[in-house]
Amino acid sequence: MKIPVGILGATGAVGQRFIQLLENHPWFEVAEVAASDRSAGKSYAEACTWRLAGAPPAATARLTVTTTDAPFRSRLLFSGLDSSVAGEVETALASKGHAVVSNSRNHRMDADVPLLIPEVNAGHLDALAGQRKRTGGGYIVTNPNCSVVGLAMALAPLSRAFAIEDVHVVTLQALSGAGYPGVPSMDVADNVVPYIGGGEEEKIEAEPRKILGAFKNAAFVPADFPIAASVHRVAVSDGHTMAIFVRFAKDVDPAAAAAALASFKGEPQELKLPFAPVKAIHVLEGNDRPQPRLDRDRENGMAVSVGRVRANGPRGLKLEALVHNTIRGAAGAAILNGELLKARGLLA
Numbered sequence: 588m589k590i591p592v593g594i595l596g597a598t599g600a601v602g603q604r605f606i607q608l609l610e611n612h613p614w615f616e617v618a619e620v621a622a623s624d625r626s627a628g629k630s631y632a633e634a635c636t637w638r639l640a641g642a643p644p645a646a647t648a649r650l651t652v653t654t655t656d657a658p659f660r661s662r663l664l665f666s667g668l669d670s671s672v673a674g675e676v677e678t679a680l681a682s683k684g685h686a687v688v689s690n691s692r693n694h695r696m697d698a699d700v701p702l703l704i705p706e707v708n709a710g711h712l713d714a715l716a717g718q719r720k721r722t723g724g725g726y727i728v729t730n731p732n733c734s735v736v737g738l739a740m741a742l743a744p745l746s747r748a749f750a751i752e753d754v755h756v757v758t759l760q761a762l763s764g765a766g767y768p769g770v771p772s773m774d775v776a777d778n779v780v781p782y783i784g785g786g787e788e789e790k791i792e793a794e795p796r797k798i799l800g801a802f803k804n805a806a807f808v809p810a811d812f813p814i815a816a817s818v819h820r821v822a823v824s825d826g827h828t829m830a831i832f833v834r835f836a837k838d839v840d841p842a843a844a845a846a847a848l849a850s851f852k853g854e855p856q857e858l859k860l861p862f863a864p865v866k867a868i869h870v871l872e873g874n875d876r877p878q879p880r881l882d883r884d885r886e887n888g889m890a891v892s893v894g895r896v897r898a899n900g901p902r903g904l905k906l907e908a909l910v911h912n913t914i915r916g917a918a919g920a921a922i923l924n925g926e927l928l929k930a931r932g933l934l935a
């Protein structure tokens with residue numbers, strides 16, 4: 588018997604990825620789909636303009652879309668809701684006893700909500716004990732901003748092996764990160780836009796520090812190094828690229844840093860979770876890699892690619908990282924979080 592799950596915001600860009608990625612999942616089965624009043628009452632096929640390759644799975648296409656205040660029978664709900672509504676809806680559903688695994692930004696920085704990358708900070712699930720006392724049993728777990736998944740995964744092995752003093756990052760972010768219809772074509776064709784709204788830079792500067800920090804004495808203690816981000820929207824369909832500049836307390840040999848990155852693994856690899864990449868980070872040899880078109884789909888879009896790990900003056904390194912923004916950076920990340928919750932007995 589598979590575990591029934593509900594998808595909130597099932598008709599959106601992230602919601603469609605959930606539906607696509609969960610087809611034939613060994614543990615989870617999409618049993619319920621919810622979206623706005625505009626979609627409620629229609630079949631999923633009718634309500635959703637499918638924008639991924641192929642067609643939605645037949646069993647999901649037949650489901651009737653509900654509103655988000657419907658009574659859900661699935662304990663586990665994956666949320667790809669618009670952030671204008673996600674905050675309140677997710678809080679209400681956690682208070683009704685659901686395990687809400689969210690992509691939206693609303694609860695990421697809450698004092699008792701894990702901002703989870705299972706390879707990096709599975710220990711932050713300890714925060715759920717306090718959260719569940721507050722809600723009466725249900726809880727919210729979030730995954731980070733799409734760029735942050737790539738940045739935090741690249742920084743995690745470096746911060747464990749060497750003391751980081753500060754980080755600068757320049758992002759080149761794909762169009763799919765803006766949902767549909769996203770950035771007007773007249774703005775982005777033949778162009779680079781050096782701004783992304785919705786507090787993108789602030790998220791990239793704050794979220795990795797929570798993820799790479801500790802959970803101690805019932806509180807999150809952020810990592811103590813500052814991060815400065817400069818973001819750009821580029822005419823790439825999927826895959827966020829980042830140029831990362833790290834300053835350390837001492838000189839770091841680029842080969843030692845590359846080795847730390849290549850051997851990085853965590854609980855998903857040890858537990859062999861269904862969505863876990865075999866290698867969380869692929870360190871690429873070529874001087875011109877990673878590239879979105881060539882490298883974003885490594886391990887079904889769940890691995891982060893890193894290349895060009897090189898020296899940058901005293902105590903400095905620079906490197907390039909790439910993450911598939913709607914898979915490892917969104918729906919795939921949330922599914923891996925759901926798998927970790929199941930493996931740890933937190934869905935019982």
Ligand SMILES: NC(=O)c1ccc[n+]([C@@H]2O[C@H](COP(=O)([O-])OP(=O)(O)OC[C@H]3O[C@@H](n4cnc5c(N)ncnc54)[C@H](OP(=O)(O)O)[C@@H]3O)[C@@H](O)[C@H]2O)c1
Nearest residue numbers: 596598599600601622623626667668669670691764766917
């Ligand atoms: N795109 C990415 O790469 C990415 C990555 C990471 C995180 N995220 C986050 O994930 C969330 C979804 O992003 P997206 O790109 O998938 O957005 P989207 O394509 O605009 O989809 C939004 C979804 O929310 C639903 N919705 C909107 N207003 C609602 C309401 N009042 N009540 C209930 N449902 C409502 C929509 O339903 P209808 O179809 O019925 O309107 C749709 O299913 C956002 O919070 C975003 O920041 C996105």
